[in-house]
Amino acid sequence: MNGILPLWKPKGMTSHDCVMKCRRLFKTRKVGHTGTLDPEVEGVLPICIGEATKIVSFLTDTKxxxxxxxxxxxxxxxxxxxxxxxxxxxxxxxxxxxxxxxxxxxxxxxxxxxxxxxxxxxxxxxxxxxxxxxxxxxxxxxxxxxxxxxxxxxxxxxxxxxxxxxxxxxxxxxxxxxxxxxxxxxxxxxxxxxxxxGSFSEKNTVTFANIEEAAENNEQERLLVPIIHGVDHLDRLDVDEATKFKVMNGQKLKAPKHTIETDPFLVVHQQHLLAIYQNHPDKPEEIKPVRVFNG
Incomplete structure (x- = not known):
């Protein structure tokens, strides 16, 4: 399972407590939270599952x-x-x-x-x-x-x-x-x-009660939001099928001719997030991968 769980963190739990509970409910150790909330604070705490753990630092950096x-x-x-x-x-x-x-x-x-x-x-x-x-x-x-x-x-x-x-x-x-x-x-x-x-708000969160109910029927995955929604504050570069192959193999690419507003930025093929790239620090004619997603 890969995606972002838009959790409503309850009072009385640390952010680490939430990660541990999600590991049990989603049956995976690849779980990470995106910004600590004190135990007495409740609210929006996106939890990254599977491949989504690769964007924790980018989602933490949002408003x-x-x-x-x-x-x-x-x-x-x-x-x-x-x-x-x-x-x-x-x-x-x-x-x-x-x-x-x-x-x-x-x-x-x-x-x-x-x-x-x-x-x-x-x-x-x-x-x-x-x-x-x-x-x-x-x-x-x-x-x-x-x-x-x-x-x-x-x-x-x-x-x-x-x-x-x-x-x-x-x-x-x-x-x-x-x-x-x-x-x-x-x-x-x-x-x-x-x-x-970021783009996650109170109205689209889920509670642990929702997760536990879904887990009883092995339907936890339906609660996950696609990874791309966690980094939609970054600009995007859409690529064709041939370039997709290069991206999935972690290759550097020629810098696009048009201006990309953010650095890093998303590389997308047919609405599917392939990777996060950045401008090459030493070669302005190239862009290089920061994260490549398998799922």
């Missing part, structure tokens, strides 16, 4: 959409509702709707984030949460992320929901804390749901 709740007045050590409160300030004069919207707009575009201490970002070979648990100080690396869109969803001003469209690597917890700082209050993320990953 994500989240709905988060910002709680003003309390900061926590983990920047979410699971952590110990480390700072409090009574929200005696809640910010106005207009001031919240103005602050949200200030985060639009490419911004710098410092990842939370309780995260899996590595410094000198160790994860930040390992330093945090050992109470050891460490300098956290800054990273650039992009906020493509951010909207206020609720009218309550001391605990409000926002919708965020962002790049890979964005820590929504940190964004909530930084929003609170600009509003003059300690804050944390009190809730989070991921509603989109």
């Amino acid at each position: 994500k959409t989240y709905i988060a709740e910002v709680k003003l007045g309390e900061a926590t050590e983990t920047e979410d509702a699971q952590g110990k409160i480390i700072e409090e300030k009574k929200v005696a004069n809640p910010p106005t709707i207009d001031s919240i919207k103005e602050v949200l707009q200030s985060f639009m575009g490419t911004i710098t984030q410092i990842p939370p201490m309780y995260s899996a970002v590595k410094v000198n070979g160790r994860k930040l949460y390992e330093y945090a648990r050992a109470n050891e100080p460490v300098e956290r690396p800054e990273r650039e992320i992009t906020i493509y869109d951010i909207q206020l969803l609720s009218t309550n001003t001391d605990s409000f929901k926002i919708k965020v469209l962002c790049s890979k690597g964005t820590y929504i917890r940190t964004l909530c804390v930084d929003i609170g700082k600009k509003l003059g209050y300690p804050a944390h993320m009190s809730g989070l749901v991921r509603t989109n990953t």
Whole structure:
């Protein structure tokens, strides 16, 4: 079986838990997830099965959409509702709707984030949460992320929901804390749901209950989405039958005469994804394979 399972990850499971369960239900070890969600977070988690595991890095790199709740007045050590409160300030004069919207707009575009201490970002070979648990100080690396869109969803001003469209690597917890700082209050993320990953949205996801029901009848494959849908953010090069043979044998090709907008890009024959190619770094007249698909 080869394809992408558009899973709705439930609360209480890690992303790795989901992979392990899918391995059992799909009876294969070739399973990989496409972007970690914390155990208390639910939402869209595409799972790659079989040959689809070859596109994990490409699907992980897509835009994500989240709905988060910002709680003003309390900061926590983990920047979410699971952590110990480390700072409090009574929200005696809640910010106005207009001031919240103005602050949200200030985060639009490419911004710098410092990842939370309780995260899996590595410094000198160790994860930040390992330093945090050992109470050891460490300098956290800054990273650039992009906020493509951010909207206020609720009218309550001391605990409000926002919708965020962002790049890979964005820590929504940190964004909530930084929003609170600009509003003059300690804050944390009190809730989070991921509603989109790339072209996968909440409306076309399946649950573990759906998978278990399908597995009882050996119909798991019907739940899988073709691999090409996981990389439809990449441009495509359509090829003929003769070129298909070269692609399937992992050969380099002459660069197409027309412009391809993305690098890497898809190589397709009759709507079937054959491979992912990229421009040759040393030979501008050639393109070379990055991934070739067997299924």
